[in-house]
Amino acid sequence: MNHDQHNHKQECGGGESSGNSGAPLSPWLVGAFIVAIFWGGFYLAFNSGGFRQDVYESNAVSWTGGGTQAAAPVDPKVVGKRLYSQNCVVCHQANGQGVAGQFPPLAGSEWVNGGDKQGENHLVLLMLHGHQGPMQVMGANYNNAMPQWKQLSDDQIASILTYIRSEWGNKASAVDPAFVASLRKEHASQSEAWTQAQLLAIPPAKGTQAPAK
């Protein structure tokens, strides 16, 4: 093919006109591009979730960053129920009744509900280090062993205890993770499971945890 007629305006690269800007652009085209880019900016702004890393719903948070539907705090009872069904139901059963003569019930138990009879600290310590030997619960005698659960975190233990203290008709207050942490530290030297006598020798600690909701 012969394109000699174009040679005068070509550099050695060829194929492109040498003028820097080239033919003028259609104002309609420029206008359409501007509209599209503006739309993009507005769409992103209104659907960005405030550019927060913890917002997954595009319209949950407005573009100014404020919002009411941001991540809700975790409900300890939901977490506690999950952990309970993973770790505790085998002995204490899903209905919290335990097994007569073998595993004590949690529903209505004075150990679980604490208060003036058995302190909340007894429940936490029981959970942390386990229990061995004879034990009286709601007037019935048991003689079995409960393993230690100190491998669980303070949050997890507090969630489980909050759950069992509010389920099956129990209406005791929530357990604060900080309370679990303080007891864990205070009794760090305890390596064996408690006996009932040892536990009852520790004075009940009342009013140290967050008030009931």
Added chain:
Amino acid sequence: MSENIFPHHHAEEDRGTAETRAVDASVRLPVLVLFGNAVHWLVVASLISFILSVKLIAPGFLGGVSFLTYGRLAPMARDLFLYGWASQAALAAGIWLMARLSGRPLGGILHSTLLVSATVLWNVAILLGTLAIFAGYSTGVEWLEYPNWASAMLLLSFLLIGIWAVLQFDRRANERAEVAQWFLVAAFCWFPWVYGTANLLLTWKPVQASAQGPIQSWYCGSLLALWLLPVAIAALYALMPRLVGSHLNRRNLATLGFWMLLLLGGWNGMERLIGGPVPAWMTSAGVVAGVLFLIPVVIIAINLLGMSAHKSADKNSDVEEGVVIRFLRTGIYALISIGILGALCALPEISGALRFTAVTEAKTQLWILGAISFPLFAVLYESFPALLGRDCWCASLSARHYWLTFSGLWLLVGLMLFGGLFTGLALNDPTVSFLNITSYSYPFHVLECGAQLMLLAAAVILGLNLSRALAWDYLFPKKK
């Protein structure tokens, strides 16, 4: 002079100046080896794709053999299309176009040897990686299924090949770079970055699970839009004006298109994570990128399609349009379809209905087999006569390859679009049972099988044409 750089070869003696002949001779072997291997992988990938399409209508077909199950063949075919065919052909096209546009021969026999060795490494990596998937050692990450050692080999060999394209650009004869050269440099710099980063974060040392989705989407978008597509666009910008005998008048528009592509390319595809465990702003940015991707597409259409329309209305109605320009033009049409389809499917209202249907696959096929493959075919058809120094193509095979690829692609994409639309609407209708929906899509799968057969036939014809050209050159070498 433009006709010296990409001369249109009508007569044996009209092969351009001594300068371009020297450039061609310096890259001859690596480009031939890269293109030859790429076409060979294209045939294998098309064959596997055909088997896969048969499996969709007859699930028991070859189902008794573990290494021929759908779960292994599907990633094998996809990776062969991406790395065996498209990436390798893009390397060949990039090396040849960059050498031609820069107007300087590649320095010495050493470079040629190094390039060919790196090409061998690339193909060994593809072969071993494919066999690893075959044997069940896939990484399980979409488009990054090759095991660690194979992906490391691919990255190394890309660096050894790609560096020459960038060096060629650096020592170009023309001081002001051409539009095609911008796209080539960007593409050759982008692939090592995205491939290395994605492999590092997903397969070599995987990051936490919630971050893997966005990284993987970013990789898929970048691989297509920032490595393969820019090479295809470079082919369009380099070849189209010269073949049509016109000039690129709107360089300023091309600049905008270039930067928009670089800005949006990586975000393209992030919208497919809507509803997933991903911060909302990422998916929203994907939606915006999907819609604004129309801008670079429109710019390419205005710059190049207007030019070719102008010419065909002009005078040369007596000259039959060459196969190269037909491939280029179909590539532009495929790109425009991607722009429109991508913008529509990015909108949450539409993607909610169509995201989990064949429409998504139609879009991917349009990318890989359409907008990327067609311009690469054009470079293949344009470069071989120049490199071999003769009209090496059998014209009837070339024409058949074009028509079979053309009809196979549009038939496949059309069927997937309509089939996807039906299933998408049915999936959102609670009164239709899932079993009914699968039976709706059955006739589409049967026809898709025919489209895949056409594409396989096209690939085989291209392979025959290419083998014929190379065998001719081997048996009757051209005297220097």
